[in-house]
Amino acid sequence: MRFRTFGKTGIKISEISLGTWQLGSKWGDPFDQEVAYNTLKAAIATDINVFDTADVYQGGLSEKTIGKYIKTLKEKPFIITKTGRRLEKQTKEGYSEENLRKFIDDSRKNLDMDTLDMVLLHCPPTDVYYMPEVFQILDILKVEGKIKHYGVSVERIEEGLKAMDYDGIDAIEIIFNMFRLRPIEEFFVKALKNNVGIIVRVPLASGLLTGKYTTKTTFGKDDHRTFNRNGEAFDKGETFSGVSFEKGLKAVEALKKEFKTQDLTQIALRWVLMFDAVSTVIPGASKPEYVYQNANAALLPPLTKVQMQAVRDIYDMYIKDPVHYLW
Structure with missing residues (x-):
């Protein structure tokens, strides 16, 4: 594993980290405690030292499982x-001091941690970014010792740019992948200037960039790739990065021709790591073997200029209009 400095925190974190939305299950399937534990163990075995979770993942079971597991470790992950x-x-009104304190105290309890390493506001409404009092509450929680660092997880570039107006923002989590190129522009430039850590989520476009799907692929009824393709449940950009499934498959076929026999999952992750602004990328893993596969991506050689241009050309041909302008 290779490591990068996590913005102004100064902490060295693994280039590939573990996203735990799917921890111990596939989307919509029952939670499996044993599989979850083995997945976390696989991450530690590959020198991954960052776990990304949320209080809503698996109804709190993701946090609780991580909290229980890290108690067995001498060297704790971030x-x-x-x-x-x-x-x-x-609503913006929901981001009150009372609610934030309760949520953060609940996460401290779930994770069994007196002080949380980092808390991100989880894709709040855009209006929240124009409420300095919300970020002042987070500053107070730092002083009180309940959190060490804070940041935001965003849906839109504009939200990330606005968030960086607040000095206390240490990191921003954002969707970035071969089908979502707009962050390369102004957002990455400002993040580097402000020394803000960048956590990349949805790096495989909900699995599209694994190259394993076809027009005959179906997903379970409780899988967001079934019920949220048009943003019926939450932001459309969370599902296949906002790309229509059919158009995404065409773009993937073009990528396969470019990279031939190479594992497209690993290529897609290595592509993300070609950008200096990125601190870490957090692919999810529902079982241990996926952790090992993802971690190996960090060991691949850099992509060539020709390959990087090919990705851009495929994006411009299949994806850019209208996706580039939506988020």
Whole structure:
């Protein structure tokens, strides 16, 4: 594993980390405690030292499982958790001091940690970024010793740019992959200037960039790739990065021709790591073997200029219009 400095925190974190939305299950399937434990063990075995979770993942079971597991370790991984999605309705009024304190105290209890390593506001409404009092609450929680670092997980570039107006922002989590290129522009430039850590989520476009799907592929009824393709349940950009499934498959076929026999999953992760602004990428893994596969991506040689241009050309041909302008 290779490591990068996590923005102004100064912490060295693994280039590939573990996203735990799917920990111990596939989307919509029952939670399996044993599989979850083995997945976390696989991450530690590959020198991954960051787990990314949230209070809503598996109804809190993701946090609780991580909290129980890390108690068995001498050297603890850096835990990033997210807060805010437990609100019944996403409104700016929901991001009150009372609610934030309760959510963060609940995460501290779930993870069995007196002080949380990092808390991210979990894709709050855009209006929240224009409420300095919310970020002042987080500053107070730092002084009180309940959190060490904080940041935001964003849906839109504009939200990330606005978040960086606040000095206390240490990291921003954002969707970035071969089908979502806009962050390369102004957002990455400002993040580097402000020394803000960048956590890349949805790096495989909900599995599209594994290259394993076809027009005959189906997903379970409780899988967001079934029920959220048009943003019926939450932001459309979370599912296949907002790309239509059919168009995404065409772009994937073009990528396969470019990279031939290479594992497209690993190529897609290595592509993300070609950008200096990126601190870490957090592919999810529902079982241990996926952790090992993902971790190996960090060991691949850099992509060539020709390959990087090929990805851009495929994006421009199949994806850019309209995806580039939506988030």
